[in-house]
Amino acid sequence: MTTGNILLVEDEEKVRHLLKRIITLEGFAVQEGAHLKGARRLLEEGGVDVVLCDVMLPDGNGIDLVNYIRERQLPAEVILLTAYGNIPDSVRAIKSGAFDYLTKGNDNTRIIPQLFRAMEKVQLQQRIQHLETRIGSNYASFQEIIGTAPDIKMARQLAAQAAPSDAPVLLLGETGTGKEMFAQAIHHASGRAARDFVAINCSAIGKDILESELFGYKAGAFTGAAKNKKGLMEEAHQGTLFLDEIGEMPIALQAKLLRVLESGEFIKVGDTKPTKTDIRIIAATNRDITREIAEGHFREDLFYRLNMFTILLPPLRDRQEDIPVFAAYFMQCFARRSGKAVNGMSSEFIAQLKQHDWRGNIRELKNVMERAVIVANGPELTPDTLPLEVRWQKGARHTSGTFDLADVEREHIQWVVRYAAGNKAKAARLLNIGLSTLYRKMEEYNLVK
Numbered sequence: 327m328t329t330g331n332i333l334l335v336e337d338e339e340k341v342r343h344l345l346k347r348i349i350t351l352e353g354f355a356v357q358e359g360a361h362l363k364g365a366r367r368l369l370e371e372g373g374v375d376v377v378l379c380d381v382m383l384p385d386g387n388g389i390d391l392v393n394y395i396r397e398r399q400l401p402a403e404v405i406l407l408t409a410y411g412n413i414p415d416s417v418r419a420i421k422s423g424a425f426d427y428l429t430k431g432n433d434n435t436r437i438i439p440q441l442f443r444a445m446e447k448v449q450l451q452q453r454i455q456h457l458e459t460r461i462g463s464n465y466a467s468f469q470e471i472i473g474t475a476p477d478i479k480m481a482r483q484l485a486a487q488a489a490p491s492d493a494p495v496l497l498l499g500e501t502g503t504g505k506e507m508f509a510q511a512i513h514h515a516s517g518r519a520a521r522d523f524v525a526i527n528c529s530a531i532g533k534d535i536l537e538s539e540l541f542g543y544k545a546g547a548f549t550g551a552a553k554n555k556k557g558l559m560e561e562a563h564q565g566t567l568f569l570d571e572i573g574e575m576p577i578a579l580q581a582k583l584l585r586v587l588e589s590g591e592f593i594k595v596g597d598t599k600p601t602k603t604d605i606r607i608i609a610a611t612n613r614d615i616t617r618e619i620a621e622g623h624f625r626e627d628l629f630y631r632l633n634m635f636t637i638l639l640p641p642l643r644d645r646q647e648d649i650p651v652f653a654a655y656f657m658q659c660f661a662r663r664s665g666k667a668v669n670g671m672s673s674e675f676i677a678q679l680k681q682h683d684w685r686g687n688i689r690e691l692k693n694v695m696e697r698a699v700i701v702a703n704g705p706e707l708t709p710d711t712l713p714l715e716v717r718w719q720k721g722a723r724h725t726s727g728t729f730d731l732a733d734v735e736r737e738h739i740q741w742v743v744r745y746a747a748g749n750k751a752k753a754a755r756l757l758n759i760g761l762s763t764l765y766r767k768m769e770e771y772n773l774v775k
């Protein structure tokens with residue numbers, strides 16, 4: 327595996343070849359340039375960690391390259407190679423912010439150790455940057471994953487056991503059951519927590535773009551590919567890559583992913599050489615993966631590779647006992663966030679939540695609770711704070727549980743007027759009655775206020 331990327335700038339071909347051989351033997355990846363112009367282009371393309379650069383170049387002085395890097399705040403260090411006895415150049419080199427200068431011919435044994443030191447500095451800076459980004463972001467942890475149903479407890483336990491290993495994890499569950507939250511918590515509890523958690527939804531991106539997003543490309547791989555581009559496989563190096571909706575990944579890319587899982591290698595679009603990466607893969611799907619395999623849409627070998635820890639996240643409707651637990655949790659969160667003194671739920675409110683089928687699972691419940699807290703007028707959440715689709719279940723009874731037609735009509739009118747935010751004309755339209763009829767009925771049922 328490469329220990330970093332070096333850009334070697336030297337116009338003397340023989341010296342350049344020799345240096346390249348020595349540096350490559352140490353495990354570094356080396357790009358070459360013979361003049362400043364070419365070096366600047368390669369730096370712009372990105373991915374260079376350390377530059378080893380001759381001071382005397384046909385189109386200028388290597389020190390200019392140090393200034394170029396500093397001005398653009400590129401994350402690279404420069405080691406300059408100066409001619410023997412050229413003290414002014416050496417002084418200028420250090421003043422400009424070069425990592426070090428080495429005298430050609432005299433300091434040959436110092437080249438490799440200094441390259442390692444410069445690389446260490448760059449990688450440390452990159453790590454600090456990662457950590458700073460991490461502090462700004464907020465990944466879920468296992469403590470935030472709530473739920474008391476046996477299924478979810480088991481899922482949490484298995485995920486926590488899998489977390490410290492580097493083993494791939496496959497999360498199965500309907501939309502909104504918490505797959506991404508689990509993936510984040512696994513990353514958070516792993517040895518990779520200080521590095522990136524990179525997520526991609528395979529269904530949201532077209533097949534061709536998905537390949538270059540995941541694996542990156544070489545400049546010139548296709549029209550418009552002016553610069554090298556790192557893919558997420560590289561971006562997530564030493565971190566975790568979360569592949570959401572993996573069931574949607576085209577079969578050709580599944581083969582490339584299998585190779586990454588087996589050898590930690592992949593080939594960028596337009597490249598011939600493999601690139602190494604060190605990532606942990608967490609994949610998720612809401613599809614029936616065994617059916618996908620049977621129908622030839624998903625590679626069986628990839629499934630077995632991912633299947634080391636398969637965690638099933640049950641739909642909310644199958645763990646009814648968790649509905650009040652989640653509701654109370656989200657109520658507290660949103661009450662705190664909005665500063666509203668909401669602190670309870672009526673039994674009718676809970677009954678309504680329990681009879682809903684929650685196709686959107688926890689995500690839907692979370693949204694419903696946020697809305698309920700916003701529209702609540704008192705400290706207790708009551709059914710009228712719920713959206714119509716939650717309150718009106720096919721075949722479900724009305725909230726009051728009444729059989730009296732007049733009571734049902736009264737309740738229905740009340741809901742619709744509230745749904746129309748008090749706009750009577752809109753409510754009458756929705757009810758399919760005239761405005762005057764609506765007013766009459768509201769008076770009759772004492773709803774005018």
Ligand SMILES: Nc1ncnc2c1ncn2[C@@H]1O[C@H](COP(=O)(O)OP(=O)(O)OP(=O)(O)O)[C@@H](O)[C@H]1O
Binds near residue numbers: 501506612
């Ligand atoms: N066990 C849980 N405890 C607390 N919050 C949860 C839990 N599970 C899910 N959530 C919340 O529900 C929402 C949806 O979760 P998430 O995005 O992880 O679902 P998903 O299964 O990845 O959905 P999709 O398949 O649509 O991407 C998030 O806001 C998350 O915070």
